Amino acid sequence: MKAVYINENGPPEVIKIGEIPLRELKPNEVRIKVKAAGINHLDIWVRKGLPGLSLKFPHVLGADAAGIVEEIGENVEGIKKGDKVLIYPAIFCGRCEKCISGNENLCKEYKIFGERTQGVESEYINVPKENVFLIPENISFVEAAAIPLALLTAVQMVEKANPEPGMNCLVMAAGSGVSLNLIQILKMIKCNVFVTAGNKEKIERAKWFGADDGIVYTEDNWEKKLKNICEKIDIIFDHTGKEFWEKLIKIVNWGGKIVICGATSGYDARIDLRHVFFRQIQIIGSTMGTRRHLLKGLEYVKKGFIKISISKVLNFEKAQEAHRLIEERKVFGKIVLKF
Ligand SMILES: [Zn+2]
Numbered sequence: 536m537k538a539v540y541i542n543e544n545g546p547p548e549v550i551k552i553g554e555i556p557l558r559e560l561k562p563n564e565v566r567i568k569v570k571a572a573g574i575n576h577l578d579i580w581v582r583k584g585l586p587g588l589s590l591k592f593p594h595v596l597g598a599d600a601a602g603i604v605e606e607i608g609e610n611v612e613g614i615k616k617g618d619k620v621l622i623y624p625a626i627f628c629g630r631c632e633k634c635i636s637g638n639e640n641l642c643k644e645y646k647i648f649g650e651r652t653q654g655v656e657s658e659y660i661n662v663p664k665e666n667v668f669l670i671p672e673n674i675s676f677v678e679a680a681a682i683p684l685a686l687l688t689a690v691q692m693v694e695k696a697n698p699e700p701g702m703n704c705l706v707m708a709a710g711s712g713v714s715l716n717l718i719q720i721l722k723m724i725k726c727n728v729f730v731t732a733g734n735k736e737k738i739e740r741a742k743w744f745g746a747d748d749g750i751v752y753t754e755d756n757w758e759k760k761l762k763n764i765c766e767k768i769d770i771i772f773d774h775t776g777k778e779f780w781e782k783l784i785k786i787v788n789w790g791g792k793i794v795i796c797g798a799t800s801g802y803d804a805r806i807d808l809r810h811v812f813f814r815q816i817q818i819i820g821s822t823m824g825t826r827r828h829l830l831k832g833l834e835y836v837k838k839g840f841i842k843i844s845i846s847k848v849l850n851f852e853k854a855q856e857a858h859r860l861i862e863e864r865k866v867f868g869k870i871v872l873k874f
């Protein structure tokens with residue numbers, strides 16, 4: 536079967552399209568004919584190479600996929616051939632205390648597809664039955680493939696922040712898939728939502744998704760301009776990391792929270808701890824989310840609270856181009872590969 540894979544770390548040119556073998560289906564697995572695969576920033580990091588992450592080449596890329604059930608293992612019930620499904624994008628042991636208490640994303644054996652285990656950008660995938668969820672009826676394969684990782688990440692972040700109606704929230708880098716979900720969930724809860732983005736066009740699009748107002752963070756003194764549109768920010772949602780961290784610590788209100796799920800601009804940020812203890816700021820880490828968070832997010836989609844933003848749909852053979860577009864920050868919303 537055809538797949539999108541790499542044999543070495545490097546620039547987008549290392550991405551190859553070629554034949555790989557389809558392994559045998561295990562009794563507890565479901566085989567899915569992939570129709571669409573959504574690309575995440577994680578895929579870019581994996582392709583470039585992450586410290587401490589050793590890949591088994593050829594390494595198939597991708598965490599998010601949607602498709603049609605092709606075959607079920609002998610121990611699988613409740614899922615049938617022909618079902619339209621999307622997948623929860625990671626595997627876990629299912630036996631440890633974290634897994635049993637519904638915190639599978641804290642499991643020591645937690646592996647995101649396309650990162651610590653083989654990815655989903657291939658014509659067929661075999662995944663454990665626990666990973667398979669029906670696609671809401673009003674959603675296409677392309678939209679479904681754009682949903683899982685970004686949505687469950689946003690749902691967990693909002694749960695951890697626990698905002699109240701009327702609170703002022705700041706969502707950093709409004710063009711990303713996670714940020715667009717955050718904006719819509721926070722509006723659903725009736726928070727005031729402010730955003731930052733790389734240009735005015737992205738701010739306008741964020742407003743279309745419900746944001747109240749925004750600031751272009753490539754301009755000088757953007758944090759002062761932010762103060763003009765919102766006096767106090769109660770909660771900040773960030774995945775930019777180092778570049779803006781010192782400013783974020785100063786922007787957030789006394790007793791406020793910063794929830795961080797990534798560090799796209801660098802991880803070795805400087806923190807003035809006096810602000811953290813004296814102004815009693817909470818810094819909350821968040822990575823991925825659980826299957827419960829995915830189901831909760833899918834309910835929001837079904838009820839129309841969340842619109843899926845697709846920036847571009849490309850044939851899977853154009854995976855190199857897809858990676859380039861994301862790296863050059865030329866996208867607003869998700870890029871999806873069609874199979
Ligand atoms: Zn576990």
